[in-house]
Amino acid sequence: MRKIYVLDTNVLLQDPNAIYAFEDNDVIIPAVVLEEIDSKKRLADEIGRNARTVARLLDGLRAKGRISDGIDLENGGIIKVELNHRLLGKVEELFVELSNDNRILALAMNYHLEEQTKTEPRPVIVVSKDTLVRVKADVLGLTAQDYLSDRIVHSTEMYQGYATLKVHPAIIDEFYSFRFLNISSLSLPYTLLPHEFVILRDELGTSKSALLKVSADGKKLEPLYLSNDPIWGISARNAQQRMALELLLNDDIPFVTLTGKAGTGKTLLTLAAGLMKVEDEHKYKKLLIARPVVPMGKDIGFLPGEKDEKLRPWMQPIYDNLEFLFDTKKTGDIDKILAGLGSIQVEALTYIRGRSIPGQFIIIDEAQNLSRHEVKTIVSRVGEGSKIVLLGDPNQIDHPYLDAMSNGLTYAVERFKAESISGHIMLERGERSHLAQLAADLL
Incomplete structure (x- = not known):
């Protein structure tokens, strides 16, 4: 009818x-x-x-x-x-x-x-x-x-970027002996995606385990490329953070998405990886950090000053992380450091339309407040030799017409998850503080 x-x-x-x-x-x-x-x-x-x-x-x-x-x-x-x-x-x-x-x-x-x-x-x-x-x-x-046709995926089906498999201990021993496993030998009921991480655990209940990553062609499981050495003073504190750093520091993966609750380390890890690639390895000529200008709660209205002064309150979370990484002691030190380096640019997404951005490490923070069209506009700006990372918490959206299942970040994760040039990790464990973790879980 x-x-x-x-x-x-x-x-x-x-x-x-x-x-x-x-x-x-x-x-x-x-x-x-x-x-x-x-x-x-x-x-x-x-x-x-x-x-x-x-x-x-x-x-x-x-x-x-x-x-x-x-x-x-x-x-x-x-x-x-x-x-x-x-x-x-x-x-x-x-x-x-x-x-x-x-x-x-x-x-x-x-x-x-x-x-x-x-x-x-x-x-x-x-x-x-x-x-x-x-x-x-x-x-x-x-x-x-509710209007649901714009929803990309149900919350229970959101791609995490990793899977935990219980296998016979002989399979774990085989991996440590040959340093790879053919996925076809595991007889899995589902398909593992390129650059998806796999945690192997002993089905007999022992502590034997292994952390692996699916190859770009999706045919075999390989060991992680990186060790857990500190990067700009930052070390991975859990398995998901180590997976995130593996994706962030892999030059063959130009598109990375990270999701997770507040305090899981998304922004800090990404900034540390970006600084290493730009300042230490000189793989990219500039580190571009941007975030949408979307207020939480009532807008405070027009702000005084020039463009940089107007943007500073919106960009302050980025500066907070940079101050931690550079270990600054006084107010204003981070501005002098950034001015001296010249290779780090903090910008609002308002100014990204129409640009072409080659050879840069691009970080888009709070990407959950972007629509699908805006994410397409941003990612299509990426030029040759650039890497772009989208960060955000789909459950913390300030945009009036978006939700956890219809925002641009979730859309990008789902559309790119099977591509060999992309990788994704959902961070779950908070590392900011015990209080921050309880607040993310309980409030």
């Missing part, structure tokens, strides 16, 4: 192509949604870009007829802009405020009541990424759903 989907504004601002995601059903866009999209189209960020994209898509559909009468889509569905949002009826009885959300719900209620008069009423479903809109719809007796 065909269904009627009523879309909230946030669905279209998150994914402009959502109008094509409902198969052969009716897609209703309330007129008030167009007004909200119109108010966003002048923004210079991702929301503004999506608002303009929605406007262009709808304008293109006008060539097929009056969109207020309904236009057939190629997937068999129908899209329609509905003007009947002023009859508030039951919505006004329960929710007095004349808000745009309530107008959307009133429209959906009007459709629902109209369908109930028919012999075979069609289901009317409100689609919104706003939790309270879905709660209000439920109060009104309407069916409501």
Whole structure:
């Protein structure tokens, strides 16, 4: 049976192509949604870009007829802009405020009541990424759903970058004897991906174990290339951190993604690896560190000063880690060090569009606050001889239209996980402090 989907504004601002995601059903866009999209189209960020994209898509559909009468889509569905949002009826009885959300719900209620008069009423479903809109719809007796078509993967299926296998101790002995294992000899029920790490444990319960890495061609297991020697004073404190350093210091892997809770060492490890590659080995000519300017909580508004002074509060987490690595003693010392080196650049992502970045070690911190389009824009800037590392915690998102399953970092991990030029590790154990680990787990 065909269904009627009523879309909230946030669905279209998150994914402009959502109008094509409902198969052969009716897609209703309330007129008030167009007004909200119109108010966003002048923004210079991702929301503004999506608002303009929605406007262009709808304008293109006008060539097929009056969109207020309904236009057939190629997937068999129908899209329609509905003007009947002023009859508030039951919505006004329960929710007095004349808000745009309530107008959307009133429209959906009007459709629902109209369908109930028919012999075979069609289901009317409100689609919104706003939790309270879905709660209000439920109060009104309407069916409501989150928009899930933009989700890359379910949380239980997120790629970790490593696997633990219980094997016969003879297999572990074979690895230590020959320094490799053919994956085909393990008879695994699933496929190991290039540069995925494997922890072998004795199935008989002894302490015998081994840490290996899948080769770039995905056919064999190899020993880790690096020892656990300190890098700029930083040593791996757990197995996942050692795996991360293996990827960060491997020049044959130009794309690395690291995820994990706060305090797991993502940024510190990456900065240490970048400094080693740029300052010690001179593999790259510059270390470029950038992060999106997305506030946690209410924005503090305009900041005084020149560009560098405005950016300093946003970039301060990066400077904190650099001060630790350079072991600075006084305030301002890190600025003098960076000015003297000239090979370390801390920048906001706002200025990366249109650039070509060859021969650099690029670190993108807080990448979970990027959309899929923004991640594509950033990674496509990478020039010949560069390495890019995306860092972030998908469970700490400050962007209003992204979540753990639909952000650009998760998208990049899933899309690149089978590629031989990329590697990924999910860090799990906090090493900042015992308090920080408890806060990440309990709060």
